[in-house]
């Protein structure tokens with residue numbers, strides 16, 4: 305077995321650890337940059353290595369449609385295809401397929417949907433998704449799950465959660481079969497992570513965790529269906545429930561959650577892995593993360609500002625370029641602008657998790673996290689930027 309998770313330090317429920325995968329170790333907690341289409345938008349793998357990224361994410365739905373998982377496999381698998389030799393996790397496509405409201409129909413066997421690219425008819429089943437993820441060759445592969453909207457009523461959330469459990473068993477059987485019958489896959493030893501569902505209903509989250517634990521001994525656990533429109537206190541409450549109901553000696557991955565305050569709150573609640581498209585998407589929209597909240601460089605007040613985006617940030621963008629220059633690039637729609645902002649934003653979250661690890665290790669995490677949140681949220685309130693879109697993390 306190529307996988308191992310060891311915890312080192314604890315501060316309340318926060319912990320540091322090392323998650324070993326076939327493509328190397330990951331210090332946790334960590335933020336994974338999202339490379340939906342086998343590229344973290346605007347960033348070269350060298351950039352990612354330089355800013356300290358260790359594990360990145362790809363997406364089965366998108367890569368199956370384009371360029372096709374069979375082609376990726378023919379080209380040696382995702383690691384070789386995109387020249388990233390570190391750990392990779394692939395999302396199963398459940399979130400994307402269930403986001404195709406009106407374009408998909410669900411039955412117990414799987415989901416029929418139309419491609420968002422060319423309208424072609426497609427079908428995902430737990431078995432077909434395991435084959436797609438086998439072909440892509442990530443280290444960690446997520447189960448195919450049924451994702452319900454964040455504020456779904458009890459019955460809807462229960463149906464999705466129970467179907468996810470039934471699909472998990474089918475994923476487990478197929479994953480084991482492929483490991484046995486397809487030993488020449490790009491990454492022979494892959495870890496299958498189940499996904500905890502249940503919306504914002506504590507009893508369903510507990511039932512989901514019980515069902516998952518009854519179904520096998522898993523290398524790690526995904527927590528899905530959060531940050532999909534529910535209120536933040538509801539999300540944090542669900543993390544409290546899940547923390548109690550999952551084994552503590554395995555990594556937990558909170559899917560699609562990547563606002564800085566959510567990362568800090570979730571680390572406090574025992575989460576180890578995160579991903580979100582927000583940092584690169586924000587970069588393309590001219591927005592940057594700072595310790596004092598998000599800023600938008602299109603705002604005129606940055607016009608003649610000689611300072612960096614964040615004077616404590618040690619990324620390439622902040623070491624070399626002023627807000628005035630970055631604002632100029634953004635307003636002129638120069639490619640370099642979105643690249644430099646994406647670089648900074650991904651670095652910001654990777655470094656935030658590095659600082660969280662250091663604080664847990666030296667026993668200062670409680671004070672550090674409280675001070676960090678106070679400062680960040682005060683800046684957000686001052687700019688009136690606390691309001692959120694309803695679906696902040698669609699992985700398109």
Ligand SMILES: [Zn+2]
Nearest residue numbers: 617619622648
């Ligand atoms: Zn920076």
